Amino acid sequence: MSAQISTRVYWNVFFALLACTALTVGQSQLFHALGHGTNIAIGLVIASFKASIVTLFFMHLRHEKSYFYGVALFPLVLVLVILFSNFPDVAFGDHTTPGEVLKAASH
C-alpha cells in the first residue's frame, strides 16, 4: 500500500514518464530512416514500458498480492488474442477497406 512508499519513487517515475514521452516524440519525428514498421514497434515498446511503470508504481500493483497480477494481465492476453485472431484475414484477405468489404458482401 502507498503508506510505505517514499514520494521520491513517484517523482522518479514521473520524470521517467516525461523522458519516455520526449523519446517517443523524438524517434517518431527524427528517425525516419529506421522505417515505418520499426518506428511503430519502438513506439509501442516505449508506450508499454510507460504503462508498466504507471501500473507498478502509481497503481501500486507491485505491492499487491499475486492474484492482482492475474486480474491485470488477463484482459491484456484477451486483447492480444483478439488482435492476433484478425491477422490471417488482414494478411491473406483480399479486402483492404471496410467499403470494399461491404461492396464484396453485397455481390
Added chain:
Amino acid sequence: MSEAHAMTAHGADDRIEAFERARLGMWLFLASEVMFFAGFIGAYVVLRMANPHLAVAGQKELNWVLAALNTAVLICSSLTMVLGVNAISKGDRAKCRNMVLLTALLGSAFLVVKFFEYSGKFAHGIYPNTSTFFSCYFLMTGFHGLHVLGGIIALLLLLLGIKHYGPERYTKVENVGLYWHFVDIVWIFLFPIVYLL
C-alpha cells in the same frame, strides 16, 4: 492479549480485508475497461494493417504538439493523484485535498486542449465521417475524453467528502486514483498510435 485488544486487532484485519476487496473490485472494473478500449484500438490496428496508408493523410491534419502537451498534462495529473493518495494514507488531509484539486484542474486542462483540437478539426470541415481514420480518431479520443470527464466528476465528489477520509479510511481515494491512472495509460497508447506513428 486481552479480549478488547483481540477485538481491535480483529476489526483492523476486517478493515484491511475490506480495503483489499474494494481494490480488487476496482481492478476488475478496469479489466472490463481494457476490453472496452480494446475494441476501438483493435479495430484501428487491424484497419491500419489492412491498409498501411490509412493514417498517412489523416495524421498530417492532427496537431501532435497539442497532443504531446496533453500527454505531459495527464502525466502531471497522475503524479498529483498518487501524491494525494500517499498524503491521505499518512494522515495529511490538507495535502490530499490540494493534490486531488490539482488533479481535477489538470484533467480539465486536458479537456480544454481537446476542445480546441476538436474545434480546429470542425473548422476545417473534418468530422467523424470524413474518412475511416477520422472515424477511428474521434471514436477513440472522444471516448477517452468522456472517461477523463468521468474521472473529474469522481475527483470533485472526493473533494466534497474529503473530511470523511483519513489514514484508516481512504479506499475511495485509492480507487479513484486507480481509475485516473488507467485513463492516463489509455492515453499513453493513443498518443503514439493516433498522432505520431
